[in-house]
Amino acid sequence: MKMRCDECRNLLHELIDGEIPAEKRAAVERHLAGCEACRHEYELLKAVDVSLSSEPLEQPPTGLVASVMANVRRRSAPFIWAELKPLPVAIAAGLLLAIFLFVQPELPAVSAPSLSELAPIYAEAEVSFVGVSVDMLHSISALKAQLVNFITALSPLTLVALTVLAIGLAIAGNLSAMRNIKARQTA
Amino acid sequence: MPETELDRETIRAAREGDESAFEKIVRFYTPTIYNMALRMCNNREAAQDMSQEIFLRLHSRLSRYDASRPFEPWFFTLAVNVCRNYLTRSRRYEVPLSQISGESDEGFERASTGKTPLEEGAESDLHQLIRNEVKKLPLPYREVIVLRYIKELSYEELAEVLQLPMGTVKNRLFRAREMLKQRLKKLQRE
Numbered sequence: 001m002k003m004r005c006d007e008c009r010n011l012l013h014e015l016i017d018g019e020i021p022a023e024k025r026a027a028v029e030r031h032l033a034g035c036e037a038c039r040h041e042y043e044l045l046k047a048v049d050v051s052l053s054s055e056p057l058e059q060p061p062t063g064l065v066a067s068v069m070a071n072v073r074r075r076s077a078p079f080i081w082a083e084l085k086p087l088p089v090a091i092a093a094g095l096l097l098a099i100f101l102f103v104q105p106e107l108p109a110v111s112a113p114s115l116s117e118l119a120p121i122y123a124e125a126e127v128s129f130v131g132v133s134v135d136m137l138h139s140i141s142a143l144k145a146q147l148v149n150f151i152t153a154l155s156p157l158t159l160v161a162l163t164v165l166a167i168g169l170a171i172a173g174n175l176s177a178m179r180n181i182k183a184r185q186t187a
Numbered sequence: 188m189p190e191t192e193l194d195r196e197t198i199r200a201a202r203e204g205d206e207s208a209f210e211k212i213v214r215f216y217t218p219t220i221y222n223m224a225l226r227m228c229n230n231r232e233a234a235q236d237m238s239q240e241i242f243l244r245l246h247s248r249l250s251r252y253d254a255s256r257p258f259e260p261w262f263f264t265l266a267v268n269v270c271r272n273y274l275t276r277s278r279r280y281e282v283p284l285s286q287i288s289g290e291s292d293e294g295f296e297r298a299s300t301g302k303t304p305l306e307e308g309a310e311s312d313l314h315q316l317i318r319n320e321v322k323k324l325p326l327p328y329r330e331v332i333v334l335r336y337i338k339e340l341s342y343e344e345l346a347e348v349l350q351l352p353m354g355t356v357k358n359r360l361f362r363a364r365e366m367l368k369q370r371l372k373k374l375q376r377e
Contacts, residue, residue, distance in 0.1 A: 013361045019342055041368075048367045051317045052336040060221035061235060068213050068242045073206070075243060 003031040008038050015042075016049050088170035095163040198258050202249050209249070213242050219337060220266060226333045227270050228277075229322040237273050241266045263338065263348045267330055274326060320370045328363035335360060 008031040014020040015028050032039050151159075193215050200208035217238065224237035244265055252261055321332055334340055334348060345360070346353040 013357075013364060016364075017342070017360075044368045044371055045364060047313070048317065048364055048371060051313045052321075052332065052367075053339075055314045055318065055336070057218055057222045057337075058225060060217050060238070061231070064221065064235060064238060065210070065213050065217055067235075068217075068239055069206075069210050071239060071243055072209065072213075072246050076206075076246070 003027050005031075005035060005038055008032070008035070009041055012038075012042050012045055016045055088166065088173040092163070092166040092170040095159070095166045193258070195254070195258075198252075199254060202252060202254065209246060212245070216242075216262070223266065223333055223337050224270060226318070226321060226337065227329060228274060229318065233273070233277060237270055240273060241269045244269050260344065260347045263334065264350060267334070267348060270330070271326065316371070316374065317367060320367050324363055324366060328359050328366070331356060331359045332363045332367075 008028055011020055011024055011028050015025060020028065032042055193212060197208045197211050201212055220241050221234055221238045224241070225231065225234035228234060228237065245262060248265060252258065321329055324332065331345060331349065334345055338344075340348065342353050342357055342360075345351075345356045349356060351359075
């Protein structure tokens with residue numbers, strides 16, 4: 001049976017893409033041989049196809065790969081604190097906090113309040129949420145009092161010496177991590 | 188999809204965090220990715236930005252790639268998604284190269300075609316015309332045309348990369364080419 005023009009034109013794309021079934025291909029080619037209008041359509045489509053497939057690739061800008069890789073390195077570098085060893089840093093930070101507390105003007109010695117003193121305060125503040133008992137709050141207050149008393153008992157010189165020592169340890173303990181970070185930044 | 192020259196070992200190493208293996212992937216795909224982006228947006232600056240985004244996204248998503256499946260369809264699906272997002276955000280880049288002040292081919296080498304300057308002149312006019320017409324196609328048609336011709340993907344591969352039914356892909360490809368053909372026809376009459 002002879003193929004109609006509309007049927008032929010629907011199959012022209014598949015013919016051009018090389019994805020037409022063999023039996024249809026023969027029918028389309030026969031139709032094209034005898035139909036000038038469809039042949040013209042085919043030639044126009046073919047010109048579009050050839051132009052698209054033969055367009056040369058443009059050379060990417062020099063430095064694009066290097067720029068991509070620099071961004072990749074920058075993004076994949078872990079945050080500085082992810083590389084630092086936590087213990088020396090924590091000791092140094094603790095001692096700095098101690099100095100801060102120590103230099104408060106005339107810090108009085110603190111005694112832990114008794115349960116009887118605390119109870120009305122918490123009752124007034126309506127502290128009644130689940131899991132926080134008055135006992136626990138009392139323990140925290142007692143711990144805080146002990147810490148402040150301990151710090152005030154130390155001489156300023158001892159505190160400064162301990163802090164310098166802790167900061168020194170923190171730096172020494174993290175030298176290799178800092179070198180790694182610097183090397184990545186340079187790269 | 189044409190067989191990749193990148194061996195699976197390189198992709199596996201990059202997936203496990205080997206930076207030099209990842210750089211090998213970037214070097215290998217940069218020409219294709221840059222040209223794909225360029226044909227999508229027709230602007231060199233935007234094409235560079237898009238290429239950057241594609242490779243950065245690849246770097247952050249590579250650990251999720253299922254190594255038992257082919258790499259290229261997965262990677263090009265990711266690349267197309269980045270291009271879609273970029274173009275949706277940056278409509279200002281939709282300007283033909285020829286109309287951008289200061290834009291010239293200087294500093295951008297073209298691969299040698301082995302044609303005479305006269306042949307190249309006629310061809311480059313047609314290329315320029317088609318390139319500008321491709322840029323005017325709606326994005327769903329443009330991406331199917333760009334992928335089809337830059338990667339020589341079959342209908343089935345296009346459907347896989349674009350994550351669309353094959354019928355939709357064929358329909359979009361045919362309609363895109365019809366639009367370009369109509370434009371060429373009109374020019375022939377003028």
